[in-house]
Amino acid sequence: EPEVTQTPSHQVTQMGQEVILRCVPISNHLYFYWYRQILGQKVEFLVSFYNNEISEKSEIFDDQFSVERPDGSNFTLKIRSTKLEDSAMYFCASSEGWAGPDGYTFGSGTRLTVV
């Protein structure tokens, strides 16, 4: 069964450093997303990406964040200068259309720890 692959599974970084989280979406999917889950909190929407541009973004997705699809397979999330509060599980997802009918396929996540 096709899956969304995320690397690395765990990333530890110092506050102020840049991190790039990588994702390989399902090959025939057209919509890509990043979500995050701070420990014990809900899964929060960060950004959606379609046709090589951002479709929607949340208030969390400020100037410190950027996304890119550098080639035909990868989808990356960059945090320019990490803060302690960026520590969370980051999930990449992809879908053929928007939410219906089967929702998104999520990757296993990257646990980001900012120290």
Place this chain on the structure above:
Amino acid sequence: DQQVKQNSPSLSVQEGRISILNCDYTNSMFDYFLWYKKYPAEGPTFLISISSIKDKNEDGRFTVFLNKSAKHLSLHIVPSQPGDSAVYFCAASANSGNTPLVFGKGTRLSVIA
């Protein structure tokens, strides 16, 4: 601002009995609802969905009920199995599913053998 609320952080059920997970929403524009299941160290996986034109959708042991007037949906699992132990997230979308999913905080279900 919690648009999707799962007020029970955890639920324990005996194997073979019914599990009922509840979800409330506040945004009346939501018209497509999904349930996701999440095991530790894995991403959420899609379980079942329902459009606002229906009030029930069934898939095997899983049934989702939607009460639009109460802005409430529930997931029923019958019979519950130990493998169902996971965190269950309710999610919602507007515009016939054409907006990003908004998730609740999740309910941890433990099915006891």
